[in-house]
Amino acid sequence: MAKESSNWGLSTRCVHAGTFEDTMAGGVNTPIFASSAFQVPGPTGRVVYPRYQNIPGQVAVAQKIAALENAQAGIVVSSGMAAISSIFLAFCQTGDHVVLQSDLYGGTLGLAQRDLPRRGIDVSWVDSHRIEEFEAALRPKTRLIYVETPSNPLMKILDLEALARMAQARGVLTVVDNTFATPINQNPLDLGIDIVVHSGTKYLNGHSDLCCGALACRSTLMETIAPVISLYGPSLSPYDCFLLERGLKTLALRMARHNQNAMAVASYLAQDSRVARVYYPGLTDHPKHAIAARQMRGFGGMLSFEPKGNAETAHRVMERFTLFKPAVSLGGVESLACFPVETSHASVPPNQREKMGIRDNLIRLSVGIEDTEDLLKDLDRALQATV
Structure with missing residues (x-):
C-alpha cells in the first residue's frame, strides 16, 4: 500500500x-x-x-x-x-x-x-x-x-x-x-x-x-x-x-446503501409473521451480533430468510418477486434472490446441507441499492404467497 x-x-x-x-x-x-x-x-x-x-x-x-x-x-x-x-x-x-x-x-x-x-x-x-x-x-x-x-x-x-x-x-x-x-x-x-x-x-x-x-x-x-x-x-x-x-471507485458509496437497505429488509422480515427465520448479523438477536458489531463497520448487503411453509411455498414466494431477480451471484447494484440448495450449494449432498442448516426453503437475498420502500413493497407482495 x-x-x-x-x-x-x-x-x-x-x-x-x-x-x-x-x-x-x-x-x-x-x-x-x-x-x-x-x-x-x-x-x-x-x-x-x-x-x-x-x-x-x-x-x-x-x-x-x-x-x-x-x-x-x-x-x-x-x-x-x-x-x-x-x-x-x-x-x-x-x-x-x-x-x-x-x-x-x-x-x-x-x-x-x-x-x-x-x-x-x-x-x-x-x-x-x-x-x-x-x-x-x-x-x-x-x-x-x-x-x-x-x-x-x-x-x-x-x-x-x-x-x-x-x-x-x-x-x-x-x-x-x-x-x-x-x-x-x-x-x-x-x-x-x-x-x-x-x-x-x-x-x-x-x-x-x-x-x-x-x-x-x-x-x-x-x-x-x-x-x-x-x-x-x-x-x-x-x-x-x-x-x-x-x-x-464507488465501492464505499455503494456499500453504504447496501448496508442501509439490507438492515431495513432484515428488520422488516424479522417482524413479519409470514417469516420463520431471518439470518443477518445486524439484527440484535443474531447469536454473534456483538462480535459482528465489534469487528465490522457495517453488516453488509447479504441476508437469508425462511418463509413459513415448505420448499413449494418458498418457490411461490420467489415467483412473486418483481425487483428481486432470481439469479446466481450477488453484490451488484440490483437486488437478487436465489435458493442456495439450487445454486451456491447445489453440489453439496442434501444430508450435509441439512447438517449445515441450509434448508430447502432458505432464500438468500443480495439487497441492492434501489429505493428502500420499493424493496419492502416487493417483499410484502411476494410473501402473500405464504397465506
Missing part, C-alpha cells in the same frame, strides 16, 4: 489509490494497456507480461485493493475460485493438513472435498464457530485455517481476532474470504489475519458484468503466492482490470 494511501479515508482510497498516472494525455483514469507484448528493456527495467500480473492496469487495481484492505500487497486474478485455489497451491503440498469452516461457499467446499485430497492434502472440517474447536482440529502438519465471515448463506460470524491470536501462537496461516463484508465493512488483516481473499465478481466490481478475484496480504506472503499465479496463469485482462477499477 502506498504511503499516502494509509492516511486517506476509505472513500478517497476507492477513488484514488493505485491509479496509474497518464503522463501522455493527462487522463484521470488508468489507461487500458491492450498489449500482450512489451519492449525489453522497458521503462521499468522488468519484463512486463499479462501472465506475470505486472501490466499497469493489473498493478493499479491490485494496489487499490491492497490500500482498501490495509495490506502491503495485492493481486488480481480471473475469478474468485482462481484466487482461493492459488492459496492452497502456494502454501500446501502432499502430507500437509488444512482446517476449514464447514459452512463455506459451495465452490470452496468442492475444491476442498474433491481436489485437495487428490493432491494428498488432508482436510478437517469445523462445524462450530468456537475458536476452541478450530484449535482442537489442528495437527503438527496443519498449514492453514480457511474461513468466511459472514458465511454463505447463513451469515454466521467468527471472531477473527481470537482466531488470529490462536493460529499465530501455533504458527498456522489464517485465510478469510471477505467477499460478503468487503473491505469497506471489515478489514481482517487489521485483526491479525494473514491473507484476505475476494470474489471481485461481487461487490468489488458491483455491476454484475465481470468475473474476477483478488488477494491481499503482507509482501512476504505475496512472494510465495505471485509465482504460483504466474505459473498457472489465471490473469485478468486489461479490459477487465479497467472495469474492476471503475467499479471500485
Whole structure:
C-alpha cells in the first residue's frame, strides 16, 4: 500500500489509490494497456507480461485493493475460485493438513472435498464457530485455517481476532474470504489475519458484468503466492482490470446503501409473521451480533430468510418477486434472490446441507441499492404467497 494511501479515508482510497498516472494525455483514469507484448528493456527495467500480473492496469487495481484492505500487497486474478485455489497451491503440498469452516461457499467446499485430497492434502472440517474447536482440529502438519465471515448463506460470524491470536501462537496461516463484508465493512488483516481473499465478481466490481478475484496480504506472503499465479496463469485482462477499477471507485458509496437497505429488509422480515427465520448479523438477536458489531463497520448487503411453509411455498414466494431477480451471484447494484440448495450449494449432498442448516426453503437475498420502500413493497407482495 502506498504511503499516502494509509492516511486517506476509505472513500478517497476507492477513488484514488493505485491509479496509474497518464503522463501522455493527462487522463484521470488508468489507461487500458491492450498489449500482450512489451519492449525489453522497458521503462521499468522488468519484463512486463499479462501472465506475470505486472501490466499497469493489473498493478493499479491490485494496489487499490491492497490500500482498501490495509495490506502491503495485492493481486488480481480471473475469478474468485482462481484466487482461493492459488492459496492452497502456494502454501500446501502432499502430507500437509488444512482446517476449514464447514459452512463455506459451495465452490470452496468442492475444491476442498474433491481436489485437495487428490493432491494428498488432508482436510478437517469445523462445524462450530468456537475458536476452541478450530484449535482442537489442528495437527503438527496443519498449514492453514480457511474461513468466511459472514458465511454463505447463513451469515454466521467468527471472531477473527481470537482466531488470529490462536493460529499465530501455533504458527498456522489464517485465510478469510471477505467477499460478503468487503473491505469497506471489515478489514481482517487489521485483526491479525494473514491473507484476505475476494470474489471481485461481487461487490468489488458491483455491476454484475465481470468475473474476477483478488488477494491481499503482507509482501512476504505475496512472494510465495505471485509465482504460483504466474505459473498457472489465471490473469485478468486489461479490459477487465479497467472495469474492476471503475467499479471500485464507488465501492464505499455503494456499500453504504447496501448496508442501509439490507438492515431495513432484515428488520422488516424479522417482524413479519409470514417469516420463520431471518439470518443477518445486524439484527440484535443474531447469536454473534456483538462480535459482528465489534469487528465490522457495517453488516453488509447479504441476508437469508425462511418463509413459513415448505420448499413449494418458498418457490411461490420467489415467483412473486418483481425487483428481486432470481439469479446466481450477488453484490451488484440490483437486488437478487436465489435458493442456495439450487445454486451456491447445489453440489453439496442434501444430508450435509441439512447438517449445515441450509434448508430447502432458505432464500438468500443480495439487497441492492434501489429505493428502500420499493424493496419492502416487493417483499410484502411476494410473501402473500405464504397465506
